[in-house]
Amino acid sequence: MSLDAKTVAKIARLARIGLSEDEVQSHQKEMQGIIGWVDQLNEVDVTDVPPMIGTGLAEPRLREDNVTDGNCRDKVLSNAPDREGPFYTVPKVVE
Amino acid sequence: MTSLFDYTLASARDALKARKVSSVELVNAHLDAIERLDGRLNSFITRTPEEARKAAQEADATLAKGEGGSLCGLPIGIKDLFATENVRTTAASKILGNFIPPYESTVTANLKRDGAISLGKLNLDEFAMGSTNLTSAFGGVENPWKRNDSDAKLVPGGSSGGSAAAVAAGLVLGATGTDTGGSIRQPAAFCGIAGVKPTYGRCSRFGTIAFASSLDQAGPMARNLQDCAILLESMAGFDAKDSTSVNKPVPHYEAALGRGVKGLRVGIPKEYRIDGLSPEIEKIWEQGITWLKDAGAEVVDISLPHTKYGLPAYYIAALAEASSNLARYDGVRFGERVKAESLDGLYEATRAAGFGDEVKRRILLGTYALSSGYYDAYYLRAQKVRTLLQRDFLKAYESVDVILTPTAPSSAFAWDEKPTDPVQVYLNDVFTVPASMAGVPALSVPAGLDGKGVPLGLQLIGRFFDEETLFAAGSVLEQAASFTHRPSIHAGVSA
Numbered sequence: 001m002s003l004d005a006k007t008v009a010k011i012a013r014l015a016r017i018g019l020s021e022d023e024v025q026s027h028q029k030e031m032q033g034i035i036g037w038v039d040q041l042n043e044v045d046v047t048d049v050p051p052m053i054g055t056g057l058a059e060p061r062l063r064e065d066n067v068t069d070g071n072c073r074d075k076v077l078s079n080a081p082d083r084e085g086p087f088y089t090v091p092k093v094v095e
Numbered sequence: 096m097t098s099l100f101d102y103t104l105a106s107a108r109d110a111l112k113a114r115k116v117s118s119v120e121l122v123n124a125h126l127d128a129i130e131r132l133d134g135r136l137n138s139f140i141t142r143t144p145e146e147a148r149k150a151a152q153e154a155d156a157t158l159a160k161g162e163g164g165s166l167c168g169l170p171i172g173i174k175d176l177f178a179t180e181n182v183r184t185t186a187a188s189k190i191l192g193n194f195i196p197p198y199e200s201t202v203t204a205n206l207k208r209d210g211a212i213s214l215g216k217l218n219l220d221e222f223a224m225g226s227t228n229l230t231s232a233f234g235g236v237e238n239p240w241k242r243n244d245s246d247a248k249l250v251p252g253g254s255s256g257g258s259a260a261a262v263a264a265g266l267v268l269g270a271t272g273t274d275t276g277g278s279i280r281q282p283a284a285f286c287g288i289a290g291v292k293p294t295y296g297r298c299s300r301f302g303t304i305a306f307a308s309s310l311d312q313a314g315p316m317a318r319n320l321q322d323c324a325i326l327l328e329s330m331a332g333f334d335a336k337d338s339t340s341v342n343k344p345v346p347h348y349e350a351a352l353g354r355g356v357k358g359l360r361v362g363i364p365k366e367y368r369i370d371g372l373s374p375e376i377e378k379i380w381e382q383g384i385t386w387l388k389d390a391g392a393e394v395v396d397i398s399l400p401h402t403k404y405g406l407p408a409y410y411i412a413a414l415a416e417a418s419s420n421l422a423r424y425d426g427v428r429f430g431e432r433v434k435a436e437s438l439d440g441l442y443e444a445t446r447a448a449g450f451g452d453e454v455k456r457r458i459l460l461g462t463y464a465l466s467s468g469y470y471d472a473y474y475l476r477a478q479k480v481r482t483l484l485q486r487d488f489l490k491a492y493e494s495v496d497v498i499l500t501p502t503a504p505s506s507a508f509a510w511d512e513k514p515t516d517p518v519q520v521y522l523n524d525v526f527t528v529p530a531s532m533a534g535v536p537a538l539s540v541p542a543g544l545d546g547k548g549v550p551l552g553l554q555l556i557g558r559f560f561d562e563e564t565l566f567a568a569g570s571v572l573e574q575a576a577s578f579t580h581r582p583s584i585h586a587g588v589s590a
Contacts, residue, residue, distance in 0.1 A: 008459070015418060015462040016425065017455055018443035030517055031460060037518050038407040041476050044483065051478030052485060054309045055295045055534030057559060058339045075197035079429040090427045093438055 003032045099124040100587030104169055104268040104322035105349075111158055111168045118158065118168030121268075122151035122212055125170045128586035129214065129266050132239075136584065138251075138261040140175045140233045141183050142215035150212045157210070166329055167210030172267040174258050175216035176223055177203045177313070178302040182213075186304045187221045187231035190424045190431055190449030200302025201334045202271060202313045209329040214267055218257030221451045222421065223278055223306045226523035227513055228256025230453040238286055238507050239264040239582035243548040247509040252282030252523075258316045259286035265586035269317035269326050273303060275310045276409050277503075277527025280539040283316055284502035284552025287541045287580065289569070290316040291323045292527075294560045295534035296341035298327075299334030305420040307413035308339075310531050320540060320569045324348035327562065343560060351563035352570045357391035359568060362495035366402035367526060369504070375545045376501045383499055383542055383553045386575035387568065395495050399487040404480050405529040406521060411464045411477035412532070418461030424449060456517065485533040492558050497568050500526050502539040502552035530556045538562075540569045541578040550580070 008028045012019045019027065073086060080088040099121060102110065110116045126144050133139050147170065154168030178184050178196035185191045203213070220230040227250040229235040236256045238249035240263070251260040255272035259282035262270050272279035274292035283290030291314045298313040305311060315326035328349065333342040363384060368377075388394055426432035426445030433444040450458070464473040491498065503523055514520055530537040536559070539552040553572055557565040581587070 003463070007463075011459050011463050011466065013443075014466060015458050016422075016439065016442035016446055017450070017458060018440075018447035019455075027456065027459060030456060031463070033516065034410065034460060034518055035463075038411060038473065041404055041407050041411075041473075041480055044401070044404055044476075044480050046476060046479035046483070049479040049482050051475055052481040053478065054339060055485075057294070057296045057534060058341050061338075063335065072197070078197050079194065081427075081429065081432060088428075091432075091438070091441060093427060 003028060003035050098587050100128070100265045100585070102268065103318050104325060107169055107268055108166070108325070114158070118151040118154040118212065119148070121168065122147050122170045122214070125214060125266060125586070132264055132584060132586065133266065136237050136239060136260050136264060137234050138218055138236050138257040138264070138266060139172070139215045140185055140187065140218050140257070143182055143213060147212050147214050154210060154212065164209035165325060166206060169211055169268055170214050171206065171211045172215060172217045172258060172261045172270040173203055173213050174219055174255055174271050174273060176219060176273050176304045177271060178304065179203055179213070179216065182216065184216065184304070185233070186223070187219045187233055188450065188454065189232040192232070192431060194429060198302060201299035201336060202303065202330045205329050205332065206271070211329070217261055217270055220254035220256065221454050222304065223254040223273055223275060224417070224453050224457055225253040226277070226281055226520055228253040228282070229510065229513060230451055232451055235510060236260050239584035240287060240507060240549050241583040247511070249507040249509055249549065250285065250513065252285035252507060254278040255316060256282050259283055259288055259290070262286070262288045262316055262318060263582050264584050269315060269322050271313060271330065272316045273311055273313050274531065275306050275413060276531045277524040279314045279316060280527045280537060280552070280554060281503045281523055283539040284541070284550065285507040287550030287578065287582065288316060288318055289320045289323050289538065289540050290314065291327055291538040291562065291565070292530070292536060293327060293331060293562055294536040296339050297331045297536070297560065297562070299332070299337040299340050301334055301336040307416035308420060309416060310413055320538070320566055320573055321349060321352055323538070324352060324566055346563055348562060348566055351566045354567035355390060356387055356568050356571050359392045359497065359564070360495040361387050361392045361394050361568070362397035362491050362498040363394060364397050364399040364402065364498060364500060366399050367500045369525065373505060376504060376551065379542050379551045379553065380501050383572055386572055387499065390571045390575070392568070397491045397495055397498070399491060399529065401480065401483045401487050402529055405484055405532055406525055408477040408480040408484065409528045409532055410460070410521060411473050412481060414457045414461035415464045415474050416461070418458045418465060421454070421458055481532050484529055488533045488535055496558070497564050498556040500554045500556065502526060502554040506545045506549040506551055526554060535559055536562050536565055538565050538569050540572050540576070542572060542576045543578065544580060
């Protein structure tokens with residue numbers, strides 16, 4: 001499958017990674033090479049093969065609906081980029 | 096008289112219990128060695144000497160009372176992908192350059208519980224993405240080994256390159272690593288040490304910064320398998336905080352080391368004899384087969400027919416998961432923020448400045464594989480191929496107990512020999528990725544040196560949760576190889 005510069009620019013927007021024109025060009029070349037190599041997966045007959053989602057070794061489990069953590073306000077705030085009193089503040093994310 | 100740098104983790108443990116050496120002596124000697132050598136090796140991102148010295152004093156007091164856990168007073172290093180409470184944890188990325196976790200990962204908490212003393216946080220490829228340890232935002236790591244005909248800096252492998260280099264150079268007695276597609280085994284092979292990737296679900300992933308969640312698994316790296324066994328027994332175990340943690344008792348791995356391989360059936364997969372495999376790698380593989388045969392194992396030719404597709408399927412599956420896992424580094428809640436006019440601009444500028452090239456490349460590829468119109472062609476197909484890869488192993492284990500292969504297709508290469516084509520770099524993981532995709536355990540042991548004096552490793556791959564057989568067979572290889580070589584840069588060599 002061919003991966004053109006326009007697609008790379010679109011993917012970069014979806015991934016929210018700012019790329020310069022030059023970077024779009026260089027990534028396009030590399031990604032094209034990698035995807036070309038990945039295309040060998042098309043040789044594999046996957047008819048009726050289920051997708052593997054995780055290794056299936058762990059038992060799904062339920063727990064009591066109890067609070068297991070909490071009372072650690074200062075710890076939570078310790079990595080806040082900004083705070084106002086006991087509140088964690090961030091730039092406006094709802095436009 | 097043995098030097099403090101002749102101890103293995105196991106012999107240091109015994110000497111501590113017998114009070115032949117103190118934890119303060121051990122820790123101080125290793126901290127001095129780091130001071131002497133790590134300016135050059137760059138295996139540590141963050142050193143914690145004050146905390147370590149204090150912990151050593153406490154360990155000596157505990158040991159004096161005849162108490163203390165299995166690792167009491169032993170200096171180790173922690174890959175900087177494990178969250179450590181109040182100690183900076185960077186994942187070797189600029190975007191987490193100032194992150195100080197308010198919590199401890201389960202694996203490191205287990206090691207602490209048993210008395211291990213961390214000397215600091217070890218370098219790695221950024222977000223564990225790489226096979227060279229050259230993608231770290233904190234600079235590359237130098238492999239302490241040298242070719243006998245040149246002084247060129249060699250790569251330690253990756254992503255756990257700092258862990259491998261620090262163990263090989265004698266800066267720590269053992270270290271934690273993580274392995275997503277070979278990140279414990281390949282650097283272990285490149286640095287002449289042992290490394291174990293346990294069964295997926297054996298060690299908790301809680302507090303380990305995620306790369307590809309369905310593949311990431313923590314494991315030990317040390318100078319021999321006995322040391323790895325001691326570390327793994329501490330690191331492993333059920334954890335309610337990880338939904339993929341498996342609730343199975345942790346065996347006493349050390350006891351499995353002497354089991355031998357009499358009657359064990361060892362599979363040799365023909366698909367691992369890839370085109371262009373170096374004759375030296377082939378030779379060491381043949382040597383490993385002979386060693387196991389001589390010890391009483393039965394060697395059986397097997398087929399793992401989908402091996403060839405392991406690597407491309409891995410790159411799709413792992414990178415899709417990575418693009419999703421790394422979406423959280425957006426500069427809003429934590430991490431280094433770059434301001435911009437709009438919110439999308441803030442995200443884009445933050446992630447452009449915070450991530451290195453390899454991480455960006457992988458996020459872009461993962462985003463592409465998951466994007467509308469390509470999901471079925473890439474991601475879904477890769478997951479189906481993953482099923483086939485797992486079936487290959489399950490089928491093989493109907494007739495064999497363990498599988499022997501080389502760990503990597505080459506020995507450590509020089510920093511400036513790193514291929515510019517990403518696919519060529521990815522091929523480093525060709526022998527390690529299939530076991531990761533299947534979720535089965537695997538380990539690497541040093542088996543010898545190549546013609547230029549650089550270490551080569553052999554890989555053993557086992558059944559789900561049968562790390563004990565891996566330790567038993569690995570120990571036979573270890574004894575036969577009697578690998579006692581040391582790298583040129585080593586704490587025990589006086590300058």
